[in-house]
Amino acid sequence: MSQRQLLSSSRARPTVRRPSWASALVALALCRLLPAESLVQNPSFELNFNETWPHYGPVDAWTVAGGTGVNQADGPFHNVGTAVPDRDRIAFLQGSGTLSQAIVGLTPGKRYWIQLHYDARACCGGTIRSILVKWNGEPLDNIANVVPAGGASPSYAFQNVPFTPEADAGTLTFETVIDGDATALFDAVTIVQRDEGNVVVANPSFEASGPPTADIAFPPGAHSGELFTPEDQGPANLAGWTAAGDYGISLTGGIYADNGAIPDQDLVGFIDGPGSLSQTISGLAPGTAYDLSFAYNARTGSAPHLEVRVGEAVLSEEDVSPVGGDNPYHRKTVSFDAAEATATIAFAQTLEGQTLLLDDVRVVGRVAPELPPLRFAPAAVEIGPTLRAAIELTVPAELLERQAVGLQLAMDRPERAQLMVADEAGILTLLFEQGGSNVQSFEVEGVSIGTASLSVLNLADFPGLKSPQAVSAEVTSSFVRNASFEGSPVPPGPGYGPILGWAGGSGLNGAGGPFADNGIVPDRSQVAFLQGAAALSQEVVGLTPGKGYWLQLRYNARAFGGTAIDLSVVFDSAEIQSLPGIVAVGDAPYSFANIVFVPARSSGLLELRTSVAAGVDATLLLDAVSIVQREPGEVVIENPSFEASGSPVGVGYIAGPIAGWSGGSGINIGIQPFGPFTDNGAAPDQDRVLFKQGPGTLGQRILGLTPGEEYTLTYSMNRRLCCELPSLIHSVSLGEQILITDQEVFPAGLAGEAVPYTEQSVPFVATSEEADLVFALSVVGDATFLIDDVRIRPGEAPPREVCDNGADDDGDGKADCADQDCAAAAACQGPRFHRGDADQNGTLQLTDAVQVLGYLFLGIPTKVPDCLDAADADDNGQVQLTDAVRILGFLFLGLGPPAPPGPPPEACGADVEPDPFDPCSYDPVRCQ
Numbered sequence: 001m002s003q004r005q006l007l008s009s010s011r012a013r014p015t016v017r018r019p020s021w022a023s024a025l026v027a028l029a030l031c032r033l034l035p036a037e038s039l040v041q042n043p044s045f046e047l048n049f050n051e052t053w054p055h056y057g058p059v060d061a062w063t064v065a066g067g068t069g070v071n072q073a074d075g076p077f078h079n080v081g082t083a084v085p086d087r088d089r090i091a092f093l094q095g096s097g098t099l100s101q102a103i104v105g106l107t108p109g110k111r112y113w114i115q116l117h118y119d120a121r122a123c124c125g126g127t128i129r130s131i132l133v134k135w136n137g138e139p140l141d142n143i144a145n146v147v148p149a150g151g152a153s154p155s156y157a158f159q160n161v162p163f164t165p166e167a168d169a170g171t172l173t174f175e176t177v178i179d180g181d182a183t184a185l186f187d188a189v190t191i192v193q194r195d196e197g198n199v200v201v202a203n204p205s206f207e208a209s210g211p212p213t214a215d216i217a218f219p220p221g222a223h224s225g226e227l228f229t230p231e232d233q234g235p236a237n238l239a240g241w242t243a244a245g246d247y248g249i250s251l252t253g254g255i256y257a258d259n260g261a262i263p264d265q266d267l268v269g270f271i272d273g274p275g276s277l278s279q280t281i282s283g284l285a286p287g288t289a290y291d292l293s294f295a296y297n298a299r300t301g302s303a304p305h306l307e308v309r310v311g312e313a314v315l316s317e318e319d320v321s322p323v324g325g326d327n328p329y330h331r332k333t334v335s336f337d338a339a340e341a342t343a344t345i346a347f348a349q350t351l352e353g354q355t356l357l358l359d360d361v362r363v364v365g366r367v368a369p370e371l372p373p374l375r376f377a378p379a380a381v382e383i384g385p386t387l388r389a390a391i392e393l394t395v396p397a398e399l400l401e402r403q404a405v406g407l408q409l410a411m412d413r414p415e416r417a418q419l420m421v422a423d424e425a426g427i428l429t430l431l432f433e434q435g436g437s438n439v440q441s442f443e444v445e446g447v448s449i450g451t452a453s454l455s456v457l458n459l460a461d462f463p464g465l466k467s468p469q470a471v472s473a474e475v476t477s478s479f480v481r482n483a484s485f486e487g488s489p490v491p492p493g494p495g496y497g498p499i500l501g502w503a504g505g506s507g508l509n510g511a512g513g514p515f516a517d518n519g520i521v522p523d524r525s526q527v528a529f530l531q532g533a534a535a536l537s538q539e540v541v542g543l544t545p546g547k548g549y550w551l552q553l554r555y556n557a558r559a560f561g562g563t564a565i566d567l568s569v570v571f572d573s574a575e576i577q578s579l580p581g582i583v584a585v586g587d588a589p590y591s592f593a594n595i596v597f598v599p600a601r602s603s604g605l606l607e608l609r610t611s612v613a614a615g616v617d618a619t620l621l622l623d624a625v626s627i628v629q630r631e632p633g634e635v636v637i638e639n640p641s642f643e644a645s646g647s648p649v650g651v652g653y654i655a656g657p658i659a660g661w662s663g664g665s666g667i668n669i670g671i672q673p674f675g676p677f678t679d680n681g682a683a684p685d686q687d688r689v690l691f692k693q694g695p696g697t698l699g700q701r702i703l704g705l706t707p708g709e710e711y712t713l714t715y716s717m718n719r720r721l722c723c724e725l726p727s728l729i730h731s732v733s734l735g736e737q738i739l740i741t742d743q744e745v746f747p748a749g750l751a752g753e754a755v756p757y758t759e760q761s762v763p764f765v766a767t768s769e770e771a772d773l774v775f776a777l778s779v780v781g782d783a784t785f786l787i788d789d790v791r792i793r794p795g796e797a798p799p800r801e802v803c804d805n806g807a808d809d810d811g812d813g814k815a816d817c818a819d820q821d822c823a824a825a826a827a828c829q830g831p832r833f834h835r836g837d838a839d840q841n842g843t844l845q846l847t848d849a850v851q852v853l854g855y856l857f858l859g860i861p862t863k864v865p866d867c868l869d870a871a872d873a874d875d876n877g878q879v880q881l882t883d884a885v886r887i888l889g890f891l892f893l894g895l896g897p898p899a900p901p902g903p904p905p906e907a908c909g910a911d912v913e914p915d916p917f918d919p920c921s922y923d924p925v926r927c928q
Helices: 003-009 020-033 846-858 882-891
Strands: 062-070 091-106 112-120 127-135 138-146 157-163 169-179 183-193 244-252 268-283 288-300 305-310 313-319 332-339 343-351 355-364 376-379 382-383 388-394 404-412 417-419 428-433 440-444 449-454 472-475 505-511 526-531 537-542 548-558 565-569 576-584 591-597 602-613 621-631 666-670 688-693 698-700 710-719 729-733 737-744 756-764 771-779 784-794
Touching: 003 756, 112 127, 112 138, 127 157, 169 183, 288 305, 288 343, 305 332, 313 332, 343 355, 382 388, 382 440, 404 417, 428 440, 440 472, 526 537, 548 565, 548 576, 565 591, 565 621, 576 591, 602 621, 688 698, 710 729, 729 784, 737 756, 771 784, 846 882
Parallel strands: 382 472
Antiparallel strands: 062 091, 091 169, 091 183, 112 157, 112 183, 127 138, 127 169, 244 268, 268 343, 268 355, 288 332, 288 355, 305 313, 305 343, 376 388, 388 440, 404 428, 404 449, 417 440, 449 472, 505 526, 526 621, 537 602, 548 591, 548 621, 565 576, 565 602, 666 688, 688 784, 698 771, 710 756, 710 784, 729 737, 729 771
8 A cells, every 4th residue: 555545545535436547547646746755665564463463464565584574562572661663563574584675766876874773572592693784685784693672761773774776766675694583673664865974863854654544443543643642642652753742744735744845755743732853863073063954844824933952052943834835845954063972953842732844854064983883702601500701891992082981781681690790780880981991801600591691781871882792691501511512603714713612722614614624513513623732621510529421522633634633531630531543534424432531529621632743734623512420331322411412592493413313304402491392391411302393203323232131221201282282102112122112292290390301211131232222203283202311221220319209219328309319400409508618708718617616605696597507517417516627627637528519619509418407598609
């Protein structure tokens, strides 16, 4: 529907039947009498709306590709609490896709501005890597790393993109490049002609709203007419402008713009009665003179009083008369000197019952260079609970030359990750002195599993300053972070660059090199490389001292040069495996290593060190590095708990293979407890599980069996709650043996319940040294199978401890949370503390024994009553003299340490032994 049709349909009129030739003549006459239409049709996405939630559908006047639709303020894609930039609706584009429109009526060789307001949906993971603004398929601008608006009064971001068309028509396209389930939001798209030397004014000709629309049956009909401030509903926004009073937009011949020829395109802004339209512009050069020009008029029969201000200064005021007929609007230019880099321009109408019309606002003069954006390095970190990562923030030196800058930073999910040295509200303020260093570092610490995003709360205090990067912290309980090296894209060129979650290394490559020039990438699509003598390391936490673990990895060497390279695997300063003479595998899969080690502490530094002869250019390739806890004698299964793939994006769909497993399309990785596929239950091992949606198989070749020996296959399974729970049947085979036939799979619990997955245990006798382990799924409808913690143990599998039934299920003398098997169970997660740290200062020292003695015998104030568990150094359920003796013996006599958890510097933990103490109130800062 054209704007002319919209205008006619918005007014009640009698029905008149005309022959088709008469309609054509009327249309032709209108085309000749009325000015040219707006360059962008339906710029504010008000024309159509699908009432069916979540409001997917076409977008009138736009050609779309991808998941698209229109939302209102209460829609699931528009972020609640963020203002709609213009009127009542926005368009959304879910996933990678395009939103495009043919534009006509341009003047070739003239310079134009494309303006848009945009945001990102604050939901569902994923990353908007780019919003590309294109003209005739050629990129004009790349808006990178788009994140949801934040702060106390969040608003959509604004972008102004200049271009010069070669013809009078072309195609405007917004293209999103998205990983995972992310959604870009758009509003108030406009194109205006502006020459060089024009300072950017948002929506300067009031075209971004689109024409007044006819009253419609669905909300918000109150904003469908020309006036944006009806008495029965709050005002709608007018893109770019801050408005007071009654205001809106009008077409030629409309209720308000009822005389004169509109200067620029179709629409004008108006103020009806006392009110104002104002806007803060940036990019000014202090001390420079500027011209503010504008077109204006009065409604027929009206005599408004116009007052023009820049800042507090009144530059012009006059009584305005209507120009009448088709005459040009009045035009005026006023001058002002910029005192700062920003200035607020305001147009006010001061009289009751009078209407001012305004259009074609321009600010002309020296345009100051655009400030470089804030830069965070790295823009993403992957950490474990209690671990920290440093991020460096760089502000534009040009900004510090003229003023000091204080930036307020905050994490959107402080229960997942927090900023160190933040105030009680979680806000960290970084002060950059005028003329001082423009680089500062800060730390973020993991709290609990999940992703948290960083926001700059007061960016609006520094006009012209932008923060286009998406800065995030992913907290994972997996022992190895970024296990498959997919957490950040391959750097440009040959791939040199930092590796998310790791220290050192040389860079990343995809299949095909130049360093990953041979072999089949084991997991997903990227590998890490170490060129020459180098090291790649990360801190591993959460281990159980004395327990056995498998460190698994895939490795290869660059084919170029044909030179071997040596690898040493080191944990907690001790070499646990040497892999000498690694050479290229050619067309084969990467080599696999399963390294058994027993940690002496709960944490330690994992190091992968390469060595080569002097002057030799050799390169090691690594992928799918993971750690799982396994008992002696267990048969090796590669990637048995599905941790080797690292973190998926979006809902968990993965492109490429999953280390160790085959099964074609449909095998993916979910993170517990986050959905949408892992929507119930508690995964038994770390935080990743495999999910397979629909029918198919999942398999792995098992080696190292002894024919005739008895074994037990165990695994934990679950299913997604979603989709009306259609039939989901699974079978299991090992070679020719059928271990399970057509067994139904049920959900472990209700949504959000931390109920353990169902553990399946199947004995069998090996018939050969190797065999294919296959899980086969038969599905009716949309069902999803979840699996984790696959094991093959020799002999009959011992029973596992159930963590909340009051019984010693596995017969080791410890029941429920007292059993180490339950250390990660939700029911056993009490307050965390350091055993022995009686004074709660985060270290174990003489003062801790003094605190215990003071509490017992001197009656002096101490921290002991706050956390009796911390003072109970021998964990016997009492605070007594022996606790002070235990601390002193450890510190000065070489005797054993206090009981777990702790003592410092070991990690904090919960108390798993039952005792009569009240819940511990231990300073969480001391667990950092």
